[in-house]
Each structure stands twice: as C-alpha cells, then as structure tokens.
Amino acid sequence: MPKPVVLITGANGEIGRSLLQTVAGHGGFDVITLDLALPPESMRPMVAASYAGNIMDRYLLDQVAAHHEVDMVFHLAALLSARGERDPELAHQINVEGTLNVLRMATNQSVRLGRPVRFLFPSSIAVYGLPSPDEKRALGRVREEQWNLPITMYGCNKLYCEHVGRYYTFHATRPGAEAHAPRLDFRAIRFPGLISAETSPTGGTSDFGPAMIHAAASGVPYECFVPPDARLPFMAMPDAVRALMDLARADRSRLKTCVYNIGAFSLSALQIAERVRKAFPAARIEYVPKAARGAIVESWPEDVDDTRARTDWGWAPAYGWDRTVDEYLVPALTAKYGVTP
C-alpha cells in the first residue's frame, strides 16, 4: 500500500528542518517539500520529491496536487513578525494570499481524494494584542478567545488565516458539491517563541531568546533588542514538533476547536541571559532596546493557558527550561559551534 503523502511548505525554515527530520524519521509517510530553495543536500534523502518555488505561484501548487495525493499539509511558509513590519504588504501577500493558495489546493485535494486533508497551521502568540504592560502582567496566562487584537501585520495575518481555515473546515460550500462532500480538516497551534538548536532565527520578535543562546555558543557578542524585564512564553523545538505531530494524528471527534494554545515556560530576557551565562561563562550580552520591537513584545502575553490542548489531545510539554538548556541546547550547540562552554 502506498504511504500517506505529507506536504511541508517552508521546509527549509526553523520549524521545517526539525519537522522534516521527524516526519521522515517516522517512516510511515512520503514527504514532499515546497520552499523557495530545495532542501540542503543532507536532507534530500529524506524526501520523496521537492519543489523550489513560491506559495504565491498557483500553477506550481496545481502541479504538486496533480502529481501527488496529498493527505496532510504542514503549511509552515511565512514571513515573521519583525520582518513583516518592514514590509507589511509583502507579509500580507505571503501570509494571507499564499496561505489561501495552499488552503485552496488542500481543499481541492480533499474533494479529489474523497477524504478530508489534514491541514496543520502554525499560528502564534502574535495574534494577541494586550493594551499595556500592566494588563500583560495582571493577565498572566491568556486564553484563546481573549485579546485577539494583534498589533503586527503578521499577527493580523495569522488570526485571519485561523478563521479562514475554520471556514473551509466547517462552513464553505462549493458550487455543485454535495452537502456532505469532504472538506478540509484545519488544525492550528498558537506557538510561543520557539528555541531551536539547529538554526539561529531571523525576522521574528521572539528571536532575542534563541539568538542570545546561539551568539553565546558561537562566541560572538549579542545586543539584546529588548530590556531585561521583557517577558514571553518560550518552547524547545522538539516539543513544538511533537505538538504538531500529535495534533496531526488526533481524532477529529476529540477536537472541540480548530485553534489551540500550547505552553511550556515563560522567561524574561534577564532570566535567559543569566542561564546562558551559566552555561557559557564567556557570553557577552548587552541590552540595546529598540522601541518598536519592545512594543511588540509588550503586546504579547507573558504566558498562555493551554487547558484546551491538554484536554482535547493530551498536550503536555516534555521540556522545561532547565532540561531545554542542559539536555538539548548545550550538547547540540557545543557540537555545532565547537566552542567549549
């Protein structure tokens, strides 16, 4: 029997690289990738087919759909929050119009295959917009339906696409299609800031956490663009990838919603810096706050309430902050950069 086909868009990105290794390592899927460039040479043996191109290219997506029976999509391609503020229109094009193209392709595949294509979408804490630092501190853990008032284009894009995914899953009718024709099966996770040992992030607002660690591990000084008390929720990449896999495999009948918060730990820039200095005593970290990026961090919650994910599909983080540093980051970064702590 042929294996189910999994399409990963943005496969060369921060989440994509880790997810690709996990899905390919699982052995039960044929993985195809779509990104602006082909995957790095080392990853090519993991994929059944790769497409180099843009999610804005509907013809390319039609080609992917014509050549493969795609059962599941992890749509990771996006322009992140800080980069998006430099060019909001481009962010809208990629994050909304591009996502719409991929949603359309997956919806058509659901009809063609006669079964719902599962569509996994990484949303973000960027969908929240808290009105003030005082409100942020008073609120603590935010629930999915609270403060959906994003202040970045990226946050607006993610929030809107969550709604469009829900629309295609439960409400859209296609002219000429039977009432019970298979629809898309859209599932989104609102991720906190992610910390990967594999790549140092670019273009995001939560980058100060992981970037500080990569800088220390590679022996270069780091200018932190938020003040020491700036606080966000964070998560280790292995937990983020596991969450995507677990939600992808969850039985639809158990899911009461399309959109889930997930949390792991909440840290200030100072707490990250202190722990990084402990692991890499030669770390040089200086605070050079940038007002615009600081304002975005202040608008995002300091932690999330993930009760729904825990109840509906058994979410629980495996990595706390100490385990993230001791068992994941330090061994991997030491091997990667060759600098002894």
Ligand code: SER
């Ligand atoms: N980590 C992302 C960013 O900072 C948010 O999802 O843009």
